[in-house]
Amino acid sequence: MLIDQSDESDQPDWSDRSDKECPWMPKLSYRDALNQALREEMQRDESVVIFGEDVAEYEGSFKVTRGLLKEFGPKRVFDTPISEAGIVGMAIGAAMGKIRPVPELMTVNFAYVAMDQILNHLAVMRYMFGGQVTLPVTIRMPGGGGHQLGSQHSHSPEPLFVHTPGLFVVYPATPADAKALLKAAIRDDNPVIFLEHEGLYNLEGEVPDGLEPGIIGEAKVLREGGDITLVGYGAMTHVALEAAEALAKDGVKAEVIDLRTLRPWDKAAVAASVSKTHRAVVIEECPPACGIAAEVAANLYELAFDALDAPIERVSGADVPLPYAKNLEQACIPHAADVVKAARKALG
Amino acid sequence: MRKDDLMQVYYRMQLARLFETRVAEQYMKGRIGGFCHLYSGEEAVALGALWSLRKDDYVIGSYRDHGYYILRGGDPGKCMAELFGHANGCCKGKGGSMHLFDWDINFLGGYAIVGGMCPIAVGLGLAIQYRGEDRVVLCFFGDGATNQGAYHEALNMASLYKLPIIWVCENNHYAIGTSVTRSSAQESMARKAKTAYDLPTSVVDGMDFFKMQNVTERAIKRAREGKGPSFIEAKCYRYRGHSMSDPATYRDKKEVEFWKQRDPIPRIKAIIQHDFDVPDEEFKALDKQARQVLDEAVKFAESGQELPPERLYEDLYVD
Numbered sequence: 294m295l296i297d298q299s300d301e302s303d304q305p306d307w308s309d310r311s312d313k314e315c316p317w318m319p320k321l322s323y324r325d326a327l328n329q330a331l332r333e334e335m336q337r338d339e340s341v342v343i344f345g346e347d348v349a350e351y352e353g354s355f356k357v358t359r360g361l362l363k364e365f366g367p368k369r370v371f372d373t374p375i376s377e378a379g380i381v382g383m384a385i386g387a388a389m390g391k392i393r394p395v396p397e398l399m400t401v402n403f404a405y406v407a408m409d410q411i412l413n414h415l416a417v418m419r420y421m422f423g424g425q426v427t428l429p430v431t432i433r434m435p436g437g438g439g440h441q442l443g444s445q446h447s448h449s450p451e452p453l454f455v456h457t458p459g460l461f462v463v464y465p466a467t468p469a470d471a472k473a474l475l476k477a478a479i480r481d482d483n484p485v486i487f488l489e490h491e492g493l494y495n496l497e498g499e500v501p502d503g504l505e506p507g508i509i510g511e512a513k514v515l516r517e518g519g520d521i522t523l524v525g526y527g528a529m530t531h532v533a534l535e536a537a538e539a540l541a542k543d544g545v546k547a548e549v550i551d552l553r554t555l556r557p558w559d560k561a562a563v564a565a566s567v568s569k570t571h572r573a574v575v576i577e578e579c580p581p582a583c584g585i586a587a588e589v590a591a592n593l594y595e596l597a598f599d600a601l602d603a604p605i606e607r608v609s610g611a612d613v614p615l616p617y618a619k620n621l622e623q624a625c626i627p628h629a630a631d632v633v634k635a636a637r638k639a640l641g
Numbered sequence: 642m643r644k645d646d647l648m649q650v651y652y653r654m655q656l657a658r659l660f661e662t663r664v665a666e667q668y669m670k671g672r673i674g675g676f677c678h679l680y681s682g683e684e685a686v687a688l689g690a691l692w693s694l695r696k697d698d699y700v701i702g703s704y705r706d707h708g709y710y711i712l713r714g715g716d717p718g719k720c721m722a723e724l725f726g727h728a729n730g731c732c733k734g735k736g737g738s739m740h741l742f743d744w745d746i747n748f749l750g751g752y753a754i755v756g757g758m759c760p761i762a763v764g765l766g767l768a769i770q771y772r773g774e775d776r777v778v779l780c781f782f783g784d785g786a787t788n789q790g791a792y793h794e795a796l797n798m799a800s801l802y803k804l805p806i807i808w809v810c811e812n813n814h815y816a817i818g819t820s821v822t823r824s825s826a827q828e829s830m831a832r833k834a835k836t837a838y839d840l841p842t843s844v845v846d847g848m849d850f851f852k853m854q855n856v857t858e859r860a861i862k863r864a865r866e867g868k869g870p871s872f873i874e875a876k877c878y879r880y881r882g883h884s885m886s887d888p889a890t891y892r893d894k895k896e897v898e899f900w901k902q903r904d905p906i907p908r909i910k911a912i913i914q915h916d917f918d919v920p921d922e923e924f925k926a927l928d929k930q931a932r933q934v935l936d937e938a939v940k941f942a943e944s945g946q947e948l949p950p951e952r953l954y955e956d957l958y959v960d
Contacts, residue, residue: 342771368771374801379760379794386764389749390699392771394764409791413754414761422742422750423733424956458957482959 318499326468326500327357327433327489330475331395335365338393341479343370345380345397345433354399355435355494377403381410381432385418388428395479401436401450401488408453415484416459430485431478437490437528437578438626444614447622449579451526454486455556455588461509462556464488466530468498470553473507480506490528512559514566518546521572521636524563524589526552529576529627536574536632547636555585563589564596571602572639576627581609606635644917648927650692650850651909654684656931657711658906661881663935664707664724664738667942668885673724676753677738680708682880683811685905687712689853690779690809690873693861699747699765701758702781704739705811705879706751709781713746717934718941727945734947735956755816756782756789759808763795766804766870777805777864779857785816787830793837796872800838805864807857808834808872811847817883818891831874840870847875848903878903 321329335341347354349362349372362370373380377398384394398404404411411432418426438447454462461483465471471489478485515530516537525533530551537547548566552558567573573593575586586607593605611625642650661679668677680687687708691700702709710720715731723730724738731743739753749765752758762780769776786792787810799806810830814821827833831842841863843856853875860871878900882889913919948955 374794374797376794376798378791379763379798382757382760382791382795383764383767383798386761386766387768387771388764389761390765390768390771392764392768409754409757410760414752414757418750419959420957421732421736421740423731423735425732425742425744427959461958 318501320497321468321472321500322494323468323471323489323496323498324355324357324494326472327475328359328361329500330472330479331358331361332364334476334479335361335369339369340391340393341369341395342387342392343395343397344373344383346373346375346399348372348397353397355491357433357489358397377407378410381407381415384430384432385410385415385428388430389426393429393479395431395433398432398434400446401434401448402445404432404434404450411460411486412457416457420459427482428484429482431475431481431487432485433475433487433489435489435491435494437492438610438615438622439492439528441617441619441622443617447615449577449610451488451555452579452584452588455585456583459484460556461485461554462488463509463554464490464527465553466493466525466527466551468496469500469504470507470513470551472500473504474509474553476504477506477509481509485509488527492528507553510554510557510559512553512562513551514548514562515551516547516549518548519570520546521574521639522548522550522563522566522570523632523636524550524552524573524575526555526585527578529578532627532629532632533576535629536636539629539633540636545636545640558589560592560596564593567593567597568600571600574606574608574632574635574639576608576632578610578626580612581607582612584609603639603641606639608632608635644913644919647909647913647917648919648923650688651906651913651924652927652931653712654688654850654906654909655928656717656934657684657688657708659931659935660707660711660717660720660938663721663939665885667721667724667939673738674726675737675739677724677885678705678883679879679881679885680705682900682904683813683847683877684708684712685850685853686809686811686847686875686877687781689850690781690807690857690875692854693858694777694779697747698776699749699778700781701749701762701765701778702751703755703758703783703786704751704753705783706739706741709751710741710743710746710748713748715741715743715746715748717938719743721938721942722945725942725945726947727942728948729941729945733956756786756792758782759786759792759795760798762806763798763804766799766806767802769805770802775865777807777861779807779809781809781811783816784810784812784814784821784825784830786810787833788816788825796834796838796840799870800840803867803869805867806870807860807864808870809857810834810872810874811877812874813877813879815879815883815892818887829874831872834872840872842872842874844874844876847877848900848905848908850905850909
């Protein structure tokens with residue numbers, strides 16, 4: 294069973310790691326930013342429909358869909374049986390029928406039950422049918438470790454989706470990006486896997502009023518520096534920021550890049566940063582084999598080999614299923630200290 | 642039915658049958674690659690089911706899809722070209738035999754994951770219901786699909802939401818090479834559906850066009866009126882093996898003979914002859930017409946070419 298994380302999530306909480314504050318900007322939690330994006334897109338386009346397990350009356354396991362049933366009614370926000378393949382397949386068919394579905398899967402691990410629909414159907418149909426099908430489906434799913442949910446609720450499956458042509462994969466780290474990128478994903482005519490980190494739902498950050506949709510495929514430099522590039526995404530972006538802060542105390546100026554989108558990902562931005570810093574650490578929450586860091590590193594070797602002064606370091610999740618015990622689970626997830634250590638190695 | 646309509650029934654089933662004969666020839670010549678599943682023997686199921694649909698209704702089905710495509714009124718040339726892997730095929734040669742698709746006839750795909758199309762049919766039904774349209778979805782699948790998880794999720798959801806779907810189960814008695822008796826604890830597909838998902842079911846002789854047409858027409862009416870899905874189990878038989886590479890050694894010759902004696906094409910011919918006293922020449926003329934159409938289809942397929950490799954990356958994403 295999934296625990297209800299409605300408001301009082303115990304830990305980890307990244308809320309003390311947000312960007313520098315701006316007093317006149319409204320602050321919003323990652324959860325509420327997502328909720329706003331859904332609400333605004335539903336107001337804007339009546340073909341946007343939400344369904345999933347407990348998304349309507351229960352308002353979502355993580356309360357991201359709070360208030361939407363009340364505002365938009367049961368035709369546009371409705372509960373489904375516990376049938377993940379059915380949910381994703383229904384989204385595909387609905388999209389062929391000119392609906393813009395935004396199904397929620399209760400956790401990334403439940404997406405594995407729907408993997409046939411995601412990988413064999415959603416991702417391939419446009420190509421397989423010679424471009425005749427357009428599938429504007431955004432599948433939201435929370436994931437990541439840190440809540441002692443054990444091996445079947447805590448995966449970091451991003452490489453599985455990134456591996457798959459035909460999908461876009463988005464993984465925001467901040468409330469503003471959560472809102473802007475969810476809006477972009479819903480408006481995009483391609484299938485988007487929209488990953489949300491369970492540890493970020495309570496993170497507060499500035500979200501400007503009237504925020505426009507973000508750009509899928511564009512990374513963001515969150516902190517500038519000339520000595521080394523730290524590349525993160527999702528919760529790992531905050532680990533990178535924390536590491537950069539620690540390194541700064543020793544006089545090392547680290548540049549932090551938040552990928553924000555994992556497929557397509559912003560090769561140019563990362564290569565440009567590395568061309569300046571000559572060193573890089575890539576942080577991923579997933580296990581290392583064929584992972585995000587491997588993908589980023591391989592591309593950097595191809596794009597910026599001459600600029601590199603040291604091998605690219607990878608900081609990855611441990612190569613085991615996530616265990617339950619708190620100490621073991623924490624040992625699986627990259628921390629700032631791991632990143633600092635890797636950075637020092639790269640710096641020589 | 643009027644004589645002209647009946648002659649059309651004969652012609653279209655014959656066209657679908659002869660199409661598969663051509664496909665087998667072209668396959669043996671090496672012009673068609675991959676897996677190739679022929680529909681021969683099951684024509685009355687598809688034509689009977691499709692007969693009363695409107696053009697704007699959605700049809701979706703399994704990978705044994707040449708029959709659906711042709712009997713829905715698809716262009717045999719575009720279908721043959723697709724099997725050749727040519728750019729003038731209905732999916733530009735990217736889908737092949739198992740993955741036909743054509744908006745022109747609202748045939749929304751042959752799918753090669755058994756049961757995988759069933760949840761997609763649910764989504765199409767949802768879209769129809771959402772817009773308050775009176776279209777319907779007709780979904781073809783085999784007896785093998787009824788053992789898949791996605792199938793059960795889909796049937797449950799369709800009944801739960803009262804979606805306008807007609808589930809047509811082609812029970813040809815074999816899931817590839819494993820007979821129904823060895824693969825399903827419940828041998829009646831209709832009972833399996835009715836017991837669990839509370840929807841009207843019918844068991845029909847799928848070798849009989851009229852029975853198929855009649856039962857499906859009622860199911861379509863029900864769906865259009867917003868009364869929800871129906872389930873039709875069509876008992877039928879495929880004359881060929883599972884695919885071109887299957888000699889079907891697991892089947893008794895007597896069994897094949899039993900079903901061939903129920904062949905829907907001679908059956909409809911006999912009925913027309915009995916009711917309207919149509920001379921043999923009229924049927925021969927239709928056979929000839931079908932052969933000419935198929936000659937043209939093969940020529941059209943031959944006239945095309947595979948997409949050049951420079952176009953490999955097209956159609957992956959919407960720009």
